[in-house]
Amino acid sequence: MVIFWANTELARNARASLQLSVGGTGSEGDVGEVAISLNVNGDSKECAAPPTMRLSAALRDILNLTSVKEGCCEGECGACTILLDGKPVNSCLVMVFQARGREIITVEGLLPETGLNSLQQAFLDEGAVQCGYCTPGMVMAAEGLLRINPNPDEADIRHALAGNICRCTGFETIVRAVSVEAAARREMEAGR
Ligand code: FES
Numbered sequence: 001m002v003i004f005w006a007n008t009e010l011a012r013n014a015r016a017s018l019q020l021s022v023g024g025t026g027s028e029g030d031v032g033e034v035a036i037s038l039n040v041n042g043d044s045k046e047c048a049a050p051p052t053m054r055l056s057a058a059l060r061d062i063l064n065l066t067s068v069k070e071g072c073c074e075g076e077c078g079a080c081t082i083l084l085d086g087k088p089v090n091s092c093l094v095m096v097f098q099a100r101g102r103e104i105i106t107v108e109g110l111l112p113e114t115g116l117n118s119l120q121q122a123f124l125d126e127g128a129v130q131c132g133y134c135t136p137g138m139v140m141a142a143e144g145l146l147r148i149n150p151n152p153d154e155a156d157i158r159h160a161l162a163g164n165i166c167r168c169t170g171f172e173t174i175v176r177a178v179s180v181e182a183a184a185r186r187e188m189e190a191g192r
């Protein structure tokens with residue numbers, strides 16, 4: 001089962017912690033920059049940032065990983081979803097210093113040398129992308145699900161994507177895309 005930060009006590013604590021430490025803005029606040037080492041997409045990256053900066057902001061604005069979108073910055077929309085130690089989390093609810101020494105994966109870390117990965121392609125093929133703003137977060141939430149559950153049913157998929165909001169597609173095509181990708185991965189695994 002995928003655990004969403006948006007629905008957990010951990011998320012509430014993170015929100016409170018952000019508000020306490022940065023005066024309610026959820027942004028950099030007035031603490032100075034420090035050098036922070038992050039393990040991102042298999043590489044060690046150094047970034048100079050206020051320790052209370054949102055991880056989503058650090059990934060986008062400092063490390064230029066623009067697949068990480070910021071929508072609400074309150075753990076409500078899922079646009080900023082990444083894998084942290086293999087689990088989908090809302091990166092807007094994590095302060096950058098909390099991510100030191102942990103494995104961060106964004107959509108950029110799933111890409112093959114050229115083109116799209118198979119999960120992204122399934123989204124395209126099934127018409128699950130319109131404006132695309134929610135798509136990276138959806139892809140990371142789905143990837144998190146498929147890593148722990150290779151045979152999800154519709155309810156599993158809907159549960160895994162429950163923290164991600166799409167204003168365009170109506171969700172049906174997204175659920176279908178994840179289901180198609182799950183079947184393709186199972187077929188590939190069986191052929192090995
Ligand atoms: S931007 Fe993180 S959940 Fe909305």
Ligand code: FES
Nearest residue numbers: 130134166167168
């Ligand atoms: S495709 Fe536009 S928000 Fe999902």
